[in-house]
Amino acid sequence: MLKQLLSTGRQNQRIAFFLLIAMHTAGVLGLYFEESRALFQSLTPFNLLLTAAIIFHFEEGKNIKYFIFIIFTFLFGFFIEVAGVKTGAIFGEYAYGPTLGFKLFDVPLIIGLNWAILIYITGIFSNKLSSSLWLRCTLGAAMMVVIDLLIEPVAIRFDFWQWAGSIIPVQNYLSWFLVAFLLHFIFQKLDFSKNNPLAIKLLIIEVAFFVSLNLI
DSSP, X not given: OHHHHXXXXXXXXXXXXXXXXXXHHXXXXXXXSHHHHHHHHHTHHHHHHHHHHHHHHTOSOOOHHHHHHHHHHHHHHHHHHHHHHHHSSSSOSEEEOSTTOOEETXXXXXXXXXXXXXXXXXXXXXXXXXXXXXXXXXXXXXXXXHHHHHHHHHHHHTTSEEEGGGOOOHHHHHHHHHHHHHHHHHHHHSOSOOOOTTHHHHHHHHHHHHHHHHHO
């Protein structure tokens, strides 16, 4: 039974896909209605954890380099945010609110996992667009900036984080691109299959999720 539940076969892929849709749809609706907003804000870290568990499970080539990618991206993403919050010199001056859960060095631990998820799904998508390493990295980083443009208004509204003076500096997007480019380069150079039937579907779901929250 356990082996069947942990299978990456098509039936489980379909179940996981509909679960991702249901989770993100519930998130949009829960954040839309004032009566449920506080509850769904508190559930944000759990949504990210479950999303990560689902998407990383369905990678078809789980070797040591795959796990190195996840661990390195988590740690690098987390500590670049720590440096950013502490100094204001990387992304600009900002501070995290309580929505994203437990913090270490004033940064939610879950933020490292968010970096890993986004680099992974945009990396797999960029692989479909070009055979050039440098173009893949550039396209992946550009997609990350587009996603950040969608995330920022939502993050401020629901207190994921706040910017000094309530102004998002251009520096944030430039640094986001450079950090994402570096992480995409590492993603591309590490030798694992980078084949996940849910990755691009999750990317579409994530974009739809943040577009929806920007419209409500």
